[in-house]
Amino acid sequence: MSRDNSLPPLRVRVLEDPPLRDQPEPFQDQSSYNPNVPIAIDFGSSKLRAGYVNDPNPSHIFPNRLTRYRDRKLAKTMTFIGNDTSLDQAVRVQAKSAFDGPLVTNWDYVEDTLEYTFNHLGVAANGGISNPLVINERLATIQSQRANWYQILFECFDVPGVTFGIDSLFGFYHNSGPNSTGLVIGCGNEDTNVIPVVDGKGVLTESKRINWGGNQATEYLTNLMSLKYPYFPTKLSPFQYKTMYEDYCYVSQSYDEELEKYLSLDNLETNNVVLEAPFTEVVQPQKTEEELRLQAEKRKESGKRLQEQAKQKRVERMIQKEEELQYYTQVREQLKDQPKKKVLSILQNSGFDDERDFKKYVYNLERSLKKSQSTELEDGEEDDQDTENKFELLNVPDEQLNEEQLKEKRKQKILKASQDARNKAKEEKERAAQIEEKKRLQDEQWRENDLTSWIKDKHQKLNKLISQRKERIKMRDEMKDRKSQMSQSRMKNLATLAEDSGRGGSKRTRQQATIDNDPNDTFGANDEDWMVYSDISQSPEALEELIEDQYKEIVALERVLLEFDPNFTEEDTLDAQYDWRNSVLHLFLRGPRPHDGESIHHQHQMHMNIERIRVPEVLFQPNMGGEDQAGIPELCETLLLRKFGSTQRQLSDVSTSMAQNVWITGGNAKLPGLRERIVKEFSEFLPSGSPFSIRKSQDPSLDAWRGMAKLAQNTEDFKHGYITKQEYLEYGPEYIKEHNLGNVHYFE
């Protein structure tokens, strides 16, 4: 295809694992430590962010993962946490999270991680931490989680007090200030929350959670890609899928419209992402031309020698058989006039059972001789010229020849017979070629005389062939399917035939009614009975061959038509209809370029196209990802149009101010296009003309930590939710202190 060569190659991005770090996590200086500055810890399921609240940013941000690595030599277990897990490949792949889904399940890990964090923050401690803490929780977290947090903070680290809050509300607090009204859409790693805020207080009773976050999206992408490329040669790591999600997925502004044109060539040209998994290329040692030539020669020579040997052997065996046959023919002649008893004794002496056995033997001998003669005739086609003059002994009577010459004569006799047969076959071939040539001439004449009817005829033939081909392909597919009607009837036929021959076989030995002479068996009386055999001999492989042959015929016919029919163009040919440009599957799997199955690069390439918008779309249609829940826009719509005294047509005052102060926070909010899409959805469901504003901070993943820091610095607000050790000891692990940004009691 010449058109393909003109296309520039696509940009290929190599999917590397993120690089290993070479510096361990730094320590903060203990000299500047102040025991009264609160420490804020955003203990997220993906990342942990920690720092003193008087800093603008968390001083430590690391993946919330931990590895226990066994040092075999010292028989010690080393623990690596956070960024230190990516110092070494072996350590990194073993890293585990304290979380199982949305909940903390491994509290030993939490204990170690917190100790590590305090250590790195430069906390000068002596039997406990003296700083107040701010820590985040999930929306409506379950009681056992909080109880465990209390336990670990008060009983292990002996903190003076702690404030718990919901990370989305912390994010809102950071972005919007203490007493504002608004709406926060928290896009987390494990879930997505929509929480209304009135006068700075989160209204948790109207909040909703979608069980879908960055982690679920990455998993969804992983599953999609491994189903798309089930035979992909390498296994990609979770890190690689995570980079794929973070780097190439984006939120479509209008999903259904974009979907429609996504697999068009133009769109793929810009939006198809080619990712290549790294692999080591195996270079085959190249042989020089001289070596190759020598090798080929050697092979040819040894082949020739083998052929000659085999031929020699065959001829020898043939002669032996010929002699045997002659001997037994003589014996048969002699036995003709003998009495039966004597014949039997003679035969039994020479190793035969009875006369029948003898006859059978002779018959078989004759047959095998004939067979070998005919194979000889096919083989020896090239050396028949020089054998012309080798038959001089044939015309000499036997009496004049000695033993040696007699043997030679017999050999010549055989060769002569085979040559005759060969000549006959040759003549037949020539005759066929002549007929073919005559046909061709006739066809040509027809074409010259009456082009239209000729074309019509050819088209008819072509259509017939094509429809036949379709039928055969269908038949082949059906045959491959074990449950199809065709294979079932085939199995049935096989079973009946097998049953027949089984019964017949056992009876034949007893000289009773056999399948051949059973008077009740009428099989074969009707000609159609024999069709059974053609039915069962059809196998998918044989059909495959037939289809292949037919394809060649079609191509030949098309070539003629292309030459002489002005209305028949390249695009009408069978091949053009299988062009990859027209194949949705090709475009989906291989992008806007032809695929070369041999190329090792192509084998290691994944094409991300529809997935780029399909994966983030789940936030808007959770049904796509198997969550039977409403998406972000629907939840916001319900909140703004049905709650807080609003109606479909008229927003209440609270809702109006809420719509004008919408914030998107959380790490998953980094998805490109998320804010724009939510803006579009809002303008669709809000009454026309209602003002609204939807914002996202520069780095939404840091919002929660900054909100914590801001809260802790506002002494008035901080006090509201602050639980002291004394209170914990008094009220126990079920104690909840309600405040603007935190969780509330379970019951009313």
Add this chain to the structure above:
Amino acid sequence: MQHSSSPLSRRDIKMTMSKPVNNSGVERLEFLRSVHNRNLVSVPSPFKKSSYRKPSRRHKSSRQLFTDESKRINAVLQQQQQQEQQDGKPRPIPKVTHFNVNAPPSLRPCKKYCDITGLKGLYRSPVNNLRYCNSEVYRLVVKPMPPGVDQEYLKLRGDHFVLK
């Protein structure tokens, strides 16, 4: 970030440690050991209460924890109900729990997409319930699909068989 500007000095361990360029087995292990030693906290830990002993914790999966929580809530409700019958106090209702903040099912009609490609899925295979977008996808993917794979596709949108 703040720490990057602060002078790198801490305790008696050198901070100029960096990963060996030649990552041979011994050097690698030595490097890991040095990082580990630097992170080590003296025993007993200064960060922890001196009387603290690590409790033996039972690890429960998230699913178990959620079941426990739902049991706990039901138990509280039942207990309160009994009390209500005794002294006539109004019965409490759950306010904010893990379960009632769960977003409700969507009221909008569920759009249908091709399970294989993600395009609009106008058709559905009667054999394995997969949705597909055109005859090519059906002929080459859906129909010859090996057993079990269809369930994996259905699982993506939560429509697979779950054995209970």
